[in-house]
Amino acid sequence: MTEQQTDTSTVGDCDTDADSASDTDSASDADAARVVIVGGGVAGLTAATFTARAGLDTLVVDTVGGSPAGGRTESGDADPSGDRRASGDLDESILARNAHLENVPGFPGGINARQFLDLLAEQAEENGARRRTGRVADIVRGNNGFEVRAVARDDDTRRFRADAVVAASWSDASYLHGLGVETREAGSKEYVVVDEVGRTNVDGVYAAGRIAEKYHQAIVAAGHGAEVGLTVVHDSDVPYYHDWVTPEGYFTDRGREVPPGCEEIDADERARRHAAGRERMREALADPHPEPQRTHPSLVDDELGRLNE
Numbered sequence: 675m676t677e678q679q680t681d682t683s684t685v686g687d688c689d690t691d692a693d694s695a696s697d698t699d700s701a702s703d704a705d706a707a708r709v710v711i712v713g714g715g716v717a718g719l720t721a722a723t724f725t726a727r728a729g730l731d732t733l734v735v736d737t738v739g740g741s742p743a744g745g746r747t748e749s750g751d752a753d754p755s756g757d758r759r760a761s762g763d764l765d766e767s768i769l770a771r772n773a774h775l776e777n778v779p780g781f782p783g784g785i786n787a788r789q790f791l792d793l794l795a796e797q798a799e800e801n802g803a804r805r806r807t808g809r810v811a812d813i814v815r816g817n818n819g820f821e822v823r824a825v826a827r828d829d830d831t832r833r834f835r836a837d838a839v840v841a842a843s844w845s846d847a848s849y850l851h852g853l854g855v856e857t858r859e860a861g862s863k864e865y866v867v868v869d870e871v872g873r874t875n876v877d878g879v880y881a882a883g884r885i886a887e888k889y890h891q892a893i894v895a896a897g898h899g900a901e902v903g904l905t906v907v908h909d910s911d912v913p914y915y916h917d918w919v920t921p922e923g924y925f926t927d928r929g930r931e932v933p934p935g936c937e938e939i940d941a942d943e944r945a946r947r948h949a950a951g952r953e954r955m956r957e958a959l960a961d962p963h964p965e966p967q968r969t970h971p972s973l974v975d976d977e978l979g980r981l982n983e
């Protein structure tokens with residue numbers, strides 16, 4: 675938790691414990707959150723970072739149990755065995771097929787795309803988002819928010835309750851049909867129709883990234899994920915200005931309170947965070963990424979398109 679995160683029990687009227695969810699929804703095993711994000715790829719993980727940092731209890735449900743690297747950053751009920759199959763079929767962020775990611779700001783020499791996805795997952799978790807494994811099959815509106823039903827690796831149905839849902843699940847929008855979310859079909863693809871900040875026609879349901887018909891680029895998906903995450907925050911009861919970390923005195927020495935969402939840090943804390951940040955990147959990039967390169971699954975005899983090099 676970062677300092678600017680607040681206790682969700684004090685910022686909203688949402689119950690975030692499973693018992694209260696089961697009082698109002700049919701799911702006795704509901705795992706409740708303020709925000710459930712469907713899809714832990716580029717857009718979903720970035721949206722999760724922003725909603726979690728604003729203090730909204732956030733749960734990411736993805737077909738794989740964590741990062742494409744499998745195991746390194748898994749948490750919650752993610753599968754530690756390395757078998758990342760969530761249900762009958764395998765799926766993961768489409769970015770895992772990239773051979774070298776060279777157009778994401780901040781990486782002038784490019785970066786291994788699977789490493790980049792790992793870093794996004796770590797960042798979401800570091801900021802308080804939880805991750806769960808499952809292919810979301812449908813969503814229904816309960817008495818108290820949405821009930822999200824996902825099929826897990828063992829074919830069990832898992833239920834999650836949420837006040838808000840963000841669809842970041844390229845390329846599956848089928849689970850939104852029952853809610854009456856407007857979509858647009860284009861050939862074999864189905865896009866979710868959103869307004870300029872990511873809201874669908876159904877209150878409390880948002881979409882981010884490629885599924886919202888944004889350009890098919892990682893940074894665009896990340897940017898849209900951030901934007902939609904912030905829309906969720908602004909639509910909630912969380913007091914919020916900007917997600918900014920500033921030097922000590924930036925606001926207060928000008929007679930202002932530190933605005934909600936912002937944080938002032940002193941020189942010692944700044945030095946500590948800079949050092950920790952450098953160390954994290956050194957560790958992350960010290961060795962080649964362990965996962966095999968992917969290609970289109972139709973080209974090789976492997977569900978994930980893993981190349982045998």
Ligand SMILES: Cc1cc2nc3c(=O)[nH]c(=O)nc-3n(C[C@H](O)[C@H](O)[C@H](O)COP(=O)(O)OP(=O)(O)OC[C@H]3O[C@@H](n4cnc5c(N)ncnc54)[C@H](O)[C@@H]3O)c2cc1C
Pocket residue numbers: 712713714715716717718735736737738765766767768769770771772773774775776777808809810811842843844845846849882883884885889890891892893895
């Ligand atoms: C071969 C290739 C190379 C590329 N190279 C580049 C490049 O060099 N630079 C660049 O900018 N972009 C590149 N891209 C594009 C980039 O990967 C995408 O634009 C970006 O990943 C889209 O992000 P997203 O979050 O919308 O979708 P994704 O990153 O694909 O994430 C979607 C997530 O949702 C999950 N999901 C789907 N359905 C469900 C469900 N029902 N329940 C739960 N989870 C679900 C998926 O498993 C996945 O983890 C490339 C794409 C490909 C295919």
